[in-house]
Amino acid sequence: QSVLAQPPSVSGAPGQRVTISCTGNNSNIGAGYYVHWYQQLPGTGPKVVIYDNNIRPSGVPDRFSGSKSDASASLAITGLQTEDEADYYCHSYDDSLNGSIFGTGTKVTVL
Amino acid sequence: EVQLVESGGGLVKPGGSLTVSCAASGFTFSKAWMSWVRQAPGKGLEWVGRIKTIREGGTTNFAAPVKGRFTISRDDSENTVFLQMSSLKREDTGVYYCITRLQDIWSWGQGTLVTVSS
Numbered sequence: 001q002s003v004l005a006q007p008p009s010v011s012g013a014p015g016q017r018v019t020i021s022c023t024g025n026n027s028n029i030g031a032g033y034y035v036h037w038y039q040q041l042p043g044t045g046p047k048v049v050i051y052d053n054n055i056r057p058s059g060v061p062d063r064f065s066g067s068k069s070d071a072s073a074s075l076a077i078t079g080l081q082t083e084d085e086a087d088y089y090c091h092s093y094d095d096s097l098n099g100s101i102f103g104t105g106t107k108v109t110v111l
Numbered sequence: 112e113v114q115l116v117e118s119g120g121g122l123v124k125p126g127g128s129l130t131v132s133c134a135a136s137g138f139t140f141s142k143a144w145m146s147w148v149r150q151a152p153g154k155g156l157e158w159v160g161r162i163k164t165i166r167e168g169g170t171t172n173f174a175a176p177v178k179g180r181f182t183i184s185r186d187d188s189e190n191t192v193f194l195q196m197s198s199l200k201r202e203d204t205g206v207y208y209c210i211t212r213l214q215d216i217w218s219w220g221q222g223t224l225v226t227v228s229s
Binding site: 036045091104 | 158
């Protein structure tokens with residue numbers, strides 16, 4: 001596995017809750033490695049919204065939350081806002097790559 | 112404050128070579144593993160490779176698509192990491208970011224654009 005699987009897109013109305021899944025295997029997420037989540041707005045670099053599975057950096061709104069179970073992880077955005085419209089990527093470590101592995105990316109659209 | 116500043120991107124012909132740099136500040140560079148990640152236009156993030164500390168032998172690891180063509184080196188006296196790219200292909204086109212993990216959080220530079228085209 002050279003990438004972690006994410007849904008290509010998710011959408012929701014303002015105020016709703018959306019979740020993004022990130023599926024790996026026993027050489028990455030399932031091996032116990034941390035999962036990190038990034039938000040990428042058009043034309044900008046990735047910004048950390050969750051690190052070490054479920055920790056929010058200072059300045060990130062508490063409507064962002066992360067969880068991990070077995071070989072999968074999830075990012076939830078509750079109370080969706082228009083400024084949350086962006087691409088989101090998960091990131092972990094992979095034993096077979098001996099390096100980082102990224103998710104395929106999910107575009108969040110606010111309806 | 113952690114800062115990573117990439118430079119050296121540009122236009123290069125297929126088969127050519129290019130070196131991009133990443134100048135680091137705000138942390139003890141010699142103790143940090145440094146990685147490169149790229150993003151092709153309109154595509155996702157892709158890990159390129161990583162270099163460990165000199166104390167750990169400066170060991171490098173690379174993703175399969177670039178193995179044998181790319182090398183990573185570091186100059187701890189200048190707090191700089193380099194990505195040397197050779198035998199470049201059109202599919203190497205993209206923004207190249209240097210990243211490092213400090214106190215559990217990954218820090219990213221702003222990226223430098225490499226375009227491989229004739």
